[in-house]
Amino acid sequence: MTTTAPLAVxxxxxxxxxxxxxxxxxxxxxxxxxxxxxxxxxxxxxxVDTRSRAAWDQGHVPGAVHLPTAELPGGLDPSVPVVVHCWGPGCDGATRAALALARAGVRVKEMLGGFEYWAREGLPVESAAGLRLPDPDPLTVPCGC
Structure with missing residues (x-):
C-alpha cells in the first residue's frame, strides 16, 4: 500500500x-x-488592533482598542484578557504583539485571520466615514464551523 503525503508522518x-x-x-x-x-x-x-494609525483609520473592528505593537502594553489592565490582531495571516504583527503582552504579564490570545478575515467575512467595519458592512467573500462565508 502506498502512503500518501498527508500520512507520510x-x-x-x-x-x-x-x-x-x-x-x-x-x-x-x-x-x-x-x-x-x-x-x-x-x-x-x-x-486590541496592533496595526498602524493609517490602517486603523481605513477601518477597524467596532469596539477595538488601537495600540500599535510599539506602544504595548499601553496601560492595559493585566487582569483582563486581551485578544490581539493585526492585518491578516500573512503578517506577524499580532504574534509580536501577543509576545510583548505575554512578557508584560498579560493573558493574551491571537485572533486568527486578523482584520483581513474580519472584513472578508462581511463583519462590521468602522471608520471616520461611519459603520459599514463589507460584502462577504464567498470563499470564506459561511464557514459553518
Missing part, C-alpha cells in the same frame, strides 16, 4: 492530538468567535 495518538489542539485553542481564537463575544456586550476581553 502518521497522525499523533488521540491523547497527544487532544493535548495539542487544546493547547492551540489556549493561544488562538477566530474572527467568528470574537464577533459573537463582542455582540454580547460583555466579551470578557479587550480586543
Amino acid at each position: 502518521p497522525p499523533a495518538p488521540p491523547a497527544e492530538a487532544a493535548a495539542y489542539f487544546a493547547a492551540r485553542l489556549a493561544f488562538h481564537t477566530d474572527v467568528a468567535d470574537v464577533h459573537a463575544a463582542l455582540a454580547t456586550g460583555a466579551p470578557g476581553f479587550v480586543l
Whole structure:
C-alpha cells in the first residue's frame, strides 16, 4: 500500500492530538468567535488592533482598542484578557504583539485571520466615514464551523 503525503508522518495518538489542539485553542481564537463575544456586550476581553494609525483609520473592528505593537502594553489592565490582531495571516504583527503582552504579564490570545478575515467575512467595519458592512467573500462565508 502506498502512503500518501498527508500520512507520510502518521497522525499523533488521540491523547497527544487532544493535548495539542487544546493547547492551540489556549493561544488562538477566530474572527467568528470574537464577533459573537463582542455582540454580547460583555466579551470578557479587550480586543486590541496592533496595526498602524493609517490602517486603523481605513477601518477597524467596532469596539477595538488601537495600540500599535510599539506602544504595548499601553496601560492595559493585566487582569483582563486581551485578544490581539493585526492585518491578516500573512503578517506577524499580532504574534509580536501577543509576545510583548505575554512578557508584560498579560493573558493574551491571537485572533486568527486578523482584520483581513474580519472584513472578508462581511463583519462590521468602522471608520471616520461611519459603520459599514463589507460584502462577504464567498470563499470564506459561511464557514459553518
